Amino acid sequence: MMQTLKNLIQKAGVVGAGGAGFPTHVKLADNIETILINGTECEPLLKTDFYLLCEERDRLESALQTLVEQTGAKNGVIGIKKHTAELLGMTEEVTHGSISYRFTGDIYPSGDEVVLIQETLNKTVPAGRLPISVGVVVMNVETLYNVANALEDTPVTHKFLTVGGKTDKTYVMKVPVGTPVSHIFKSLNITVPQNCTVLDGGPMMGNIINPNTAVVTKTTKSLLLIEDNTLCIRLKTRSLADALHRASGNCCGCRMCTDMCPRYLMGYPIEPHKIVQRLSAKATDTKTFMGAFYCSNCGVCQTIACPQNISPNRLFARVKAELIKNGVKAEMAEQSTVIAERVYRRVPVKRLVNRLGVRKYYRDEYEFIEIPNPSQVTIPFKQHIGAPGEAVVKVGDSVTVGQLIIRPKENALGANIHSSVNGRVTQVTEASIMITVS
Ligand code: SF4
Numbered sequence: 001m002m003q004t005l006k007n008l009i010q011k012a013g014v015v016g017a018g019g020a021g022f023p024t025h026v027k028l029a030d031n032i033e034t035i036l037i038n039g040t041e042c043e044p045l046l047k048t049d050f051y052l053l054c055e056e057r058d059r060l061e062s063a064l065q066t067l068v069e070q071t072g073a074k075n076g077v078i079g080i081k082k083h084t085a086e087l088l089g090m091t092e093e094v095t096h097g098s099i100s101y102r103f104t105g106d107i108y109p110s111g112d113e114v115v116l117i118q119e120t121l122n123k124t125v126p127a128g129r130l131p132i133s134v135g136v137v138v139m140n141v142e143t144l145y146n147v148a149n150a151l152e153d154t155p156v157t158h159k160f161l162t163v164g165g166k167t168d169k170t171y172v173m174k175v176p177v178g179t180p181v182s183h184i185f186k187s188l189n190i191t192v193p194q195n196c197t198v199l200d201g202g203p204m205m206g207n208i209i210n211p212n213t214a215v216v217t218k219t220t221k222s223l224l225l226i227e228d229n230t231l232c233i234r235l236k237t238r239s240l241a242d243a244l245h246r247a248s249g250n251c252c253g254c255r256m257c258t259d260m261c262p263r264y265l266m267g268y269p270i271e272p273h274k275i276v277q278r279l280s281a282k283a284t285d286t287k288t289f290m291g292a293f294y295c296s297n298c299g300v301c302q303t304i305a306c307p308q309n310i311s312p313n314r315l316f317a318r319v320k321a322e323l324i325k326n327g328v329k330a331e332m333a334e335q336s337t338v339i340a341e342r343v344y345r346r347v348p349v350k351r352l353v354n355r356l357g358v359r360k361y362y363r364d365e366y367e368f369i370e371i372p373n374p375s376q377v378t379i380p381f382k383q384h385i386g387a388p389g390e391a392v393v394k395v396g397d398s399v400t401v402g403q404l405i406i407r408p409k410e411n412a413l414g415a416n417i418h419s420s421v422n423g424r425v426t427q428v429t430e431a432s433i434m435i436t437v438s
C-alpha cells in the first residue's frame with residue numbers, strides 16, 4: 001500500500017509547495033508516527049494556505065486520512081494558528097478519528113518545521129536531524145492538496161499563490177506552472193512602481209525576483225510588491241560586504257541575537273553572537289562556526305534582535321557554504337533540550353510586521369481571482385531540491401495538460417514535471433522548456 005502511495009505521489013511530481021520543494025515521495029518513510037500538516041502560514045501577508053483550508057477542508061482532511069492509513073502512521077495533525085481556527089469556525093482543538101487540529105499562537109517562525117513540531121506535538125527534533133527522527137513527516141497545506149490530486153492520478157500542473165503588498169487588494173489565484181509573473185501583473189492591471197521590489201515568498205524569507213523575467217514554479221508562494229524604503233527590502237538588498245562591514249567592530253556582545261534565536265531556544269548548539277564576534281576577529285577555528293549549520297535563516301536575529309543593525313544570518317549563509325566547501329558536516333545530536341525561556345521569546349507576527357514596515361499591507365480580506373491563461377509558459381527543469389531533470393519532449397512536440405515533459409535523471413533526487421497547458425513545445429534550453437499555448 002505504501003509503495004502504491006509513493007508511486008502515485010512520485011508520478012504526480014509532488015514537491016514541498018511551501019518553498020523548499022523537497023520531493024514528497026522521498027519523505028514517506030516506514031516509521032512515521034505523525035503526519036503533520038503545516039497550516040500556520042507564519043510569514044505575514046500570505047493567504048494561500050488559508051484559502052485552501054477554507055475552500056478544500058474536507059478534501060484535505062480526507063487526503064490526510066488516506067496518508068495516515070496507507071503509511072501506517074498513528075495519526076495526522078493539522079497545525080494552524082488560533083486566529084485561523086477562529087476564522088474557520090473552530091473554537092477548540094478538534095479530533096475526527098485519527099485526524100486532529102492543533103493550534104499555535106500568531107508567532108514567527110511557527111512554520112519552521114522543528115518549531116511547529118515543538119508547538120503542536122511537544123516533541124523536540126534533535127539538532128541536525130530530520131523530523132522523521134521523532135517519527136514526524138511535515139508537509140504544508142498546498143502539498144497536501146497536491147497529494148489529494150495525486151491520489152486521483154492528477155499531476156501537479158498549477159500553483160496557488162498570493163499577490164499582495166502595495167496593491168489595491170490581496171489576491172489569491174491558481175495559475176499554470178510556468179506562467180510569466182508579468183502576465184499575472186498585466187492581468188491584474190498592476191504596474192510595479194519604481195520604488196517597489198517584488199518578492200517571491202514572505203517578507204522575512206522571500207526572495208527578490210525580477211517581475212519581467214520570473215515565472216511561477218511549483219514553489220512560488222506569493223508575489224508581494226514591497227516599497228524599497230521598508231526595513232524588509234533594505235535588509236534583503238544589503239550586500240554581503242556591507243553585512244561583514246557592519247559586523248566587524250560593531251557588535252556590542254549583548255547576545256540578543258542568541259537569546260532570541262528560535263534554533264538556540266530549541267536547545268541547538270548555535271550562538272549567533274559568538275559567530276559574529278569570531279568572524280569579526282577573523283578567527284578560523286571550525287568549532288564556533290559549526291553553529292551556522294543549525295541556522296534556518298529565519299531572520300529573527302537581524303530583524304528583531306540586533307540593536308546594532310547587524311545581519312548575523314547573512315553571514316551564516318556564507319559560513320555554512322565555506323564549511324561545506326571544506327568538507328565539514330553538521331553534527332547530529334542524540335537529543336536536544338529546549339531552553340525554558342523559549343515560550344516567552346516567541347516573536348508575535350504583529351510586532352514583526354511593524355518592524356519590517358509592512359503593516360500597511362496587512363489585510364484580513366482577500367479576493368480569489370481567476371485570470372486568463374498566458375499565451376506561453378516557461379517551465380524550469382529545476383523546481384525542487386535535488387538535480388535538474390531531463391526533457392522527454394522536444395521542440396515541435398504537441399503536449400497536453402498533465403503530460404510528462406521532464407523526468408529526474410537516473411538515480412538523482414528530483415521530481416517529475418508536467419505540462420501545465422495544451423500547446424506546442426517552442427523552445428528547449430538548458431534551463432527550461434517553453435510551451436506556446438494552442
Ligand atoms: S536566522 Fe538568526 S535567529 Fe534565525 S536561526 Fe539563524 S541565527 Fe537564529
Ligand code: SF4
Pocket residue numbers: 250251252253254255256257258272273276305306307308309310312
Ligand atoms: S544582537 Fe547584534 S550586537 Fe548583540 S551580540 Fe548579536 S550581533 Fe552583536
